[in-house]
Amino acid sequence: MHFYSMAILIFKRIKSDIPLLITGSLLFYYLFKNELDMLNSYAENELLPHITNENIENVNTDLLLPIDNKFVKNSESTAKPVINTNPDPGSLNLKTDKSKDSTAVNLFDYDTLLEKNRFFPILQNSLDTSDVFNMISITPSNTIKNIKSLSRKLKHLIVDKFTWKTSYTYISEDYPNIQSMKFIDNGFAVKGQLDKIKSLFQETFDLYSNVIAGETDELKPLTRERIDNGNGFGRTLIGSIDMFFILNMEQELDDLIQKLTIQESLSTTKNLLNTNENFITIVSSLISGYELSNEKDEIFLKIAKQMAKIAIKAYDSPINGLPLPELPFKSLIQNRFPLRRTSIFDITGNILELVKMSSLTKENVYISTGLNVFQKLHDSSRNVFNMDYLFPSVIDPSGCQLVKQDINRKVSATASQSHMKSIFNGNYVSCLQRTTFFSINDINNFDSDGEEILEFIDLINEDGNVNYLFSILKTYHLLNGNDDLGFKTYFEKSFEIINKFMFYKPNLPANFLVEGGNNDFVFFTPITVKKGKLDEINNELDILVTQSLKFRCQHCQLGGMFLYASKLFENKTYQVIGEQLINGCALLPKFAELELIPESASFDKCFDLNNCYSFSKEAKIQSMADGSIFDNNFEIVTDGFFKIADTELPDTSEDDEVDAELMKLKDSSPLIKVDRKRNNKDLIDLKLEYEDEDETSAGIETSEGDILSDLYTKQQQQIEEEEQEVLVNKIFKMTTSKVEINGKPFNAQLQKWTDGKYPLYINSLDSKYLLRPEFIESLFYAYRITGDNKYRSIAAETLDKLIAHVKQVHNKHIEISAIEDLYTLEPRDELPYYWFTRTLKYYYLIFSDVSKYSLDDYIFNGDGHIFKKNYIIQN
Structure with a gap:
C-alpha cells in the first residue's frame, strides 16, 4: 500500500x-x-557535399564506353576507352586517365547499385533485358518469398495531395440520367439469347478450367497449350469473377473463394508486372466480386487491397509520381523514374480504378495518385506537343531531362535546385526536373539526335481497355459530377481537336448508297502530326496533320464513349457522333464483303461529303499508274467535321417513346462543317454555362481553402492566360496517308489488288477476327442510353454470325477460337481472356432486363468490371 x-x-x-x-x-x-x-533530399539532388570517400563525379571508363549514344561494358579493364565523336563529349565527359580514377564507382555491381539507388533514382529508356544494365537493375531478390512480403514504404508519393471528400457522395437533383427512362421494347430480358450466351460462356470456361487450375492467364483452345501472356495471376479466372455473379455460377464462385481463402494471396512466377493489368483487370475484378456479393465475400477485398499496395509502387517515382508501365516488383532496386519511352495509355490507364479504390477503402493514397495523373495530363495538354489536349501514343513522362555538362562536370543551368543527380546506363547524370510530359526525342536532352519524331495520336490502346477520355468521363460520373479538376472542360477541349482532324467518310461504290439506307455513318482515324515551315515575319508555324485512314475494330468503342458523354453533359452533337460511329462499325463488314468486323481496314477518303458514293475503279487505277494518288496536298483546316449543337438534349423522362425530335435529327443530320465564327461563340457560351454549373452542381459547398477548388481555379486561369499569350500562330494543314498503297501491287487489267481478297476501294485490310468486345460494348451503351431496340437487333444478328464463324471442328470436338482469316475461315489457336471478361459480358447484359446494372448505379471500367456508384441526392 x-x-x-x-x-x-x-x-x-x-x-x-x-x-x-x-x-x-x-x-x-x-x-x-x-x-x-x-x-x-539533399543527397538526392546533390545540393550538399556527400560524406564519402569516393569521387561521385567521376565515371569509371573501364566499365562503360559510349558508342552510338549507348553505354556498353568494357571487358578489358586496361584497354583505353574509345570515344565516339557523335555524342557531345562535353555532355558525357568520360575520364580517360585510369590512374586518376581509382575511386570510381562501379554501378554495374549489384550491391553498389542497390546502395546508390537509395539516393539516386535510375533513369531508363526501357526495361529491355538484352541490355546488361537493365538486367542488373531488375534482378529479383532472394529475400522476397511471396506477395505478402512485398509491402514497402512509399518513398515519393504524396498521399494527401488529393483526398477523398464526403462531398463526392452527394449528387445534385438535376444530375442527368445516363440510362434512358423509356425503352421501345420495354427493356425486358430476352431469355432465349441469355441462355445461348450463358451456354457459350460455360462451354469455353469449362475448357479453360478443365485444363488449367487457374494459375495460367490463357489457354490455346485447339492445342491446349497454356500461355502466360499477362502477369501470371490467371487473368481469365480472376477476370471472370463478376461473370460468375451475373450468370449465377455458384459452384465456380465457391471453388474460387475457397481457393483464395486458403492461399490468402495471388502468386506469379513473373518479375515484371504490367501496371495496367494489375489495376484494370486484377484489382478491379476483385473489387467487383466484393461489391456484387453485397460486401459479404471479404476475401475479395482483402486480396484487392493486398494487390493494390503492390501495384501502387509503380507510381512511387520521383518528381511527377507517374507510373512505370512494368514494375520489377521482386527487385529491391525500386527508386526509379518512369521510362523515357512510355505509352500514353500506360500513364493514364488507371485513373478510374485508383479513385474507386479510395472510395471503397477511404485511403487517400489511391485518389491522390489517380488525380495527380490527371493533373499532369492537364498540365501537359497545352503548348508542349504540336497538338493540344491529345497526346502522342509514346511520350517521355520521366520528368528527367538529361542536360549537358561542361568540362568541369557542372550542369549548364544555374538553378541547381531544379537538378537531380541520377543514374542512367550505369553513369551518373544530371537530371533537370520537369513537371510535364515531353517528347521522346526532346531536343534539350544531351542524347537527342535533333530529328523531330512524328507524333502518332490515337485514342485507344491495342488491348482496347484503355481510353483516357472515356476514363475521364467515368471518373466524373463516379464522383457524381463534383468536377474540381475540370474533367468536363478537358473532354470538351479534346473533342474540338477530334472533330477537326479525326473523323472521315470513305469514298464507296454507288451500290452502297442503296444498301446503307438512311443510316449515316462516319469512321474514326488516328493521325500523325509534325511541324512544318515557320514564317518568322508573320509569326506563323505550319502544323502538318496526316490522317492514317486506318480504322481499327477497337475504335468501335468510341461510339459508346460519345453516347455516354451526350447524356453526361447533355450534348446533342455527341449523340449524333456516337450513333454514326456505331453505324460505321455495323456497315464495315458489308463494305469488306464479310460478315464480321475485321481487325482493321483503310479506305480512300471522301472529300466531297455530298458525293461519297462515287468510287471509280478506272479513276483509281489511272491515279496509281500516273502517281497522282500519292500527291501530298495539305489543306488548311479551320472547321470541324460535325456541326456544334446549340442546344442541350431534350428531357425524355416523360416521353412515351424515344424522343421523336432526336430520332429525326439522327436520320436527317448531314455532315456539315462548322462556321468558325459561330463555333467560337458556341465555345464561349459553353464555357460560361460550365462556370455557372460549377457553382451549383458540386454537391456540397467546399471550404474556402479547399485544395481541389483552388487547383481548379488556377487551372482555369492558366488556360485563359495561355489563350491570351500567343507564342506563335499555328496554321493546321491536313492531308491523308498513302502508306497503305505505296508499292502495293495491283492488276490494272482485272482492276483489283494482286492478292484479290478485298475490293479495290479498300486500301488495306487485316482479316483476322480476334473475338474483340468493342463493338458489342458500344451496342450495349447505345441500347441503354437511347432506349432504341435496333441495337439489340444488331447484337442478335452479330452474335449469330459470330457463333457460326468461330466454332471450329478439332479432333471431332467443336471448340471456339479466333479466326486467322475471315475470307478463308482459317482458325487461329487463340481464346483471349477478354472473351470472358468483356465480349460475352456485354452480349449478356444487352439482352438482360435493363433494371440490372443500370448505368446510373454502376460503372464499367475499361476491362468490363463493374463498380457500384454510391450517391446521396442533395436537395
Missing part, C-alpha cells in the same frame, strides 16, 4: 506536466526526422 500511495502522489504532482512532456518528446522526434529527411 505504501508504494501504491507514493505512486498516486507522484502521479498527482506530475499529471499537469504529462501533456508538456509528450509534446516535447514529439517535437524532439520530428525535429530529427525532418533533419534526416532534409539530408536525404
Whole structure:
C-alpha cells in the first residue's frame, strides 16, 4: 500500500506536466526526422557535399564506353576507352586517365547499385533485358518469398495531395440520367439469347478450367497449350469473377473463394508486372466480386487491397509520381523514374480504378495518385506537343531531362535546385526536373539526335481497355459530377481537336448508297502530326496533320464513349457522333464483303461529303499508274467535321417513346462543317454555362481553402492566360496517308489488288477476327442510353454470325477460337481472356432486363468490371 500511495502522489504532482512532456518528446522526434529527411533530399539532388570517400563525379571508363549514344561494358579493364565523336563529349565527359580514377564507382555491381539507388533514382529508356544494365537493375531478390512480403514504404508519393471528400457522395437533383427512362421494347430480358450466351460462356470456361487450375492467364483452345501472356495471376479466372455473379455460377464462385481463402494471396512466377493489368483487370475484378456479393465475400477485398499496395509502387517515382508501365516488383532496386519511352495509355490507364479504390477503402493514397495523373495530363495538354489536349501514343513522362555538362562536370543551368543527380546506363547524370510530359526525342536532352519524331495520336490502346477520355468521363460520373479538376472542360477541349482532324467518310461504290439506307455513318482515324515551315515575319508555324485512314475494330468503342458523354453533359452533337460511329462499325463488314468486323481496314477518303458514293475503279487505277494518288496536298483546316449543337438534349423522362425530335435529327443530320465564327461563340457560351454549373452542381459547398477548388481555379486561369499569350500562330494543314498503297501491287487489267481478297476501294485490310468486345460494348451503351431496340437487333444478328464463324471442328470436338482469316475461315489457336471478361459480358447484359446494372448505379471500367456508384441526392 505504501508504494501504491507514493505512486498516486507522484502521479498527482506530475499529471499537469504529462501533456508538456509528450509534446516535447514529439517535437524532439520530428525535429530529427525532418533533419534526416532534409539530408536525404539533399543527397538526392546533390545540393550538399556527400560524406564519402569516393569521387561521385567521376565515371569509371573501364566499365562503360559510349558508342552510338549507348553505354556498353568494357571487358578489358586496361584497354583505353574509345570515344565516339557523335555524342557531345562535353555532355558525357568520360575520364580517360585510369590512374586518376581509382575511386570510381562501379554501378554495374549489384550491391553498389542497390546502395546508390537509395539516393539516386535510375533513369531508363526501357526495361529491355538484352541490355546488361537493365538486367542488373531488375534482378529479383532472394529475400522476397511471396506477395505478402512485398509491402514497402512509399518513398515519393504524396498521399494527401488529393483526398477523398464526403462531398463526392452527394449528387445534385438535376444530375442527368445516363440510362434512358423509356425503352421501345420495354427493356425486358430476352431469355432465349441469355441462355445461348450463358451456354457459350460455360462451354469455353469449362475448357479453360478443365485444363488449367487457374494459375495460367490463357489457354490455346485447339492445342491446349497454356500461355502466360499477362502477369501470371490467371487473368481469365480472376477476370471472370463478376461473370460468375451475373450468370449465377455458384459452384465456380465457391471453388474460387475457397481457393483464395486458403492461399490468402495471388502468386506469379513473373518479375515484371504490367501496371495496367494489375489495376484494370486484377484489382478491379476483385473489387467487383466484393461489391456484387453485397460486401459479404471479404476475401475479395482483402486480396484487392493486398494487390493494390503492390501495384501502387509503380507510381512511387520521383518528381511527377507517374507510373512505370512494368514494375520489377521482386527487385529491391525500386527508386526509379518512369521510362523515357512510355505509352500514353500506360500513364493514364488507371485513373478510374485508383479513385474507386479510395472510395471503397477511404485511403487517400489511391485518389491522390489517380488525380495527380490527371493533373499532369492537364498540365501537359497545352503548348508542349504540336497538338493540344491529345497526346502522342509514346511520350517521355520521366520528368528527367538529361542536360549537358561542361568540362568541369557542372550542369549548364544555374538553378541547381531544379537538378537531380541520377543514374542512367550505369553513369551518373544530371537530371533537370520537369513537371510535364515531353517528347521522346526532346531536343534539350544531351542524347537527342535533333530529328523531330512524328507524333502518332490515337485514342485507344491495342488491348482496347484503355481510353483516357472515356476514363475521364467515368471518373466524373463516379464522383457524381463534383468536377474540381475540370474533367468536363478537358473532354470538351479534346473533342474540338477530334472533330477537326479525326473523323472521315470513305469514298464507296454507288451500290452502297442503296444498301446503307438512311443510316449515316462516319469512321474514326488516328493521325500523325509534325511541324512544318515557320514564317518568322508573320509569326506563323505550319502544323502538318496526316490522317492514317486506318480504322481499327477497337475504335468501335468510341461510339459508346460519345453516347455516354451526350447524356453526361447533355450534348446533342455527341449523340449524333456516337450513333454514326456505331453505324460505321455495323456497315464495315458489308463494305469488306464479310460478315464480321475485321481487325482493321483503310479506305480512300471522301472529300466531297455530298458525293461519297462515287468510287471509280478506272479513276483509281489511272491515279496509281500516273502517281497522282500519292500527291501530298495539305489543306488548311479551320472547321470541324460535325456541326456544334446549340442546344442541350431534350428531357425524355416523360416521353412515351424515344424522343421523336432526336430520332429525326439522327436520320436527317448531314455532315456539315462548322462556321468558325459561330463555333467560337458556341465555345464561349459553353464555357460560361460550365462556370455557372460549377457553382451549383458540386454537391456540397467546399471550404474556402479547399485544395481541389483552388487547383481548379488556377487551372482555369492558366488556360485563359495561355489563350491570351500567343507564342506563335499555328496554321493546321491536313492531308491523308498513302502508306497503305505505296508499292502495293495491283492488276490494272482485272482492276483489283494482286492478292484479290478485298475490293479495290479498300486500301488495306487485316482479316483476322480476334473475338474483340468493342463493338458489342458500344451496342450495349447505345441500347441503354437511347432506349432504341435496333441495337439489340444488331447484337442478335452479330452474335449469330459470330457463333457460326468461330466454332471450329478439332479432333471431332467443336471448340471456339479466333479466326486467322475471315475470307478463308482459317482458325487461329487463340481464346483471349477478354472473351470472358468483356465480349460475352456485354452480349449478356444487352439482352438482360435493363433494371440490372443500370448505368446510373454502376460503372464499367475499361476491362468490363463493374463498380457500384454510391450517391446521396442533395436537395
